[in-house]
Amino acid sequence: KQEVTQIPAALSVPEGENLVLNCSFTDSAIYNLQWFRQDPGKGLTSLLLIQSSQREQTSGRLNASLDKSSGRSTLYIAASQPGDSATYLCAVVQGAQKLVFGQGTRLTINP
Amino acid sequence: GAGVSQSPSNKVTEKGKDVELRCDPISGHTALYWYRQSLGQGLEFLIYFQGNSAPDKSGLPSDRFSAERTGGSVSTLTIQRTQQEDSAVYLCASSLGGVSSYEQYFGPGTRLTVT
Numbered sequence: 001k002q003e004v005t006q007i008p009a010a011l012s013v014p015e016g017e018n019l020v021l022n023c024s025f026t027d028s029a030i031y032n033l034q035w036f037r038q039d040p041g042k043g044l045t046s047l048l049l050i051q052s053s054q055r056e057q058t059s060g061r062l063n064a065s066l067d068k069s070s071g072r073s074t075l076y077i078a079a080s081q082p083g084d085s086a087t088y089l090c091a092v093v094q095g096a097q098k099l100v101f102g103q104g105t106r107l108t109i110n111p
Numbered sequence: 112g113a114g115v116s117q118s119p120s121n122k123v124t125e126k127g128k129d130v131e132l133r134c135d136p137i138s139g140h141t142a143l144y145w146y147r148q149s150l151g152q153g154l155e156f157l158i159y160f161q162g163n164s165a166p167d168k169s170g171l172p173s174d175r176f177s178a179e180r181t182g183g184s185v186s187t188l189t190i191q192r193t194q195q196e197d198s199a200v201y202l203c204a205s206s207l208g209g210v211s212s213y214e215q216y217f218g219p220g221t222r223l224t225v226t
Contacts, residue, residue, distance in 0.1 A: 036217075
């Protein structure tokens with residue numbers, strides 16, 4: 001059974017810092033990995049999708065990497081801003097189409 | 112264009128009552144998913160529809176839960192004889208197709224509270 005773990009569970013950093021969020025998964029037979037953000041009381045916003053054949057994806061200040069063989073992904077956020085404060089979730093897709101989620105990292109950017 | 116929409120946004124019901132939650136996927140998306148987010152369990156898959164194929168119901172927690180998708184578009188998740196442990200946020204997502212490479216887009220969710 002696929003298990004997805006995110007470390008740390010919570011992170012608080014001052015504005016302007018670069019930071020890395022970590023995601024690991026136990027079964028490397030995935031089709032893709034998706035990073036989401038969730039604001040309090042809201043749904044999920046897709047940030048980046050990395051196909052299993054890709055090593056990384058970039059969108060603005062965000063860069064996500066994937067090392068399928070070691071079961072790891074990282075989300076790098078450059079020059080963090082208070083508006084980046086949210087919970088960040090990673091999820092993997094296997095053959096059954098469904099997303100398997102980690103528990104999330106709650107990020108707080110302090111002005 | 113319009114994203115995934117869900118209604119109602121909040122629902123409070125008494126234990127033992129039935130509830131229906133609605134999802135409107137993004138136009139043109141053939142795949143539709145239901146997930147549940149609860150404090151103790153995180154985000155978990157419930158059911159998946161792809162076109163006219165039989166749905167994947169492997170995530171439904173009990174036979175009190177059912178879902179249908181009419182005309183390949185709108186979906187309704189029904190919970191019968193609600194229990195307090197059913198309290199959660201129910202999220203719907205859609206994607207372009209049943210290929211695993213497609214991104215899933217989520218709606219705002221329905222917060223269900225069973226009293």
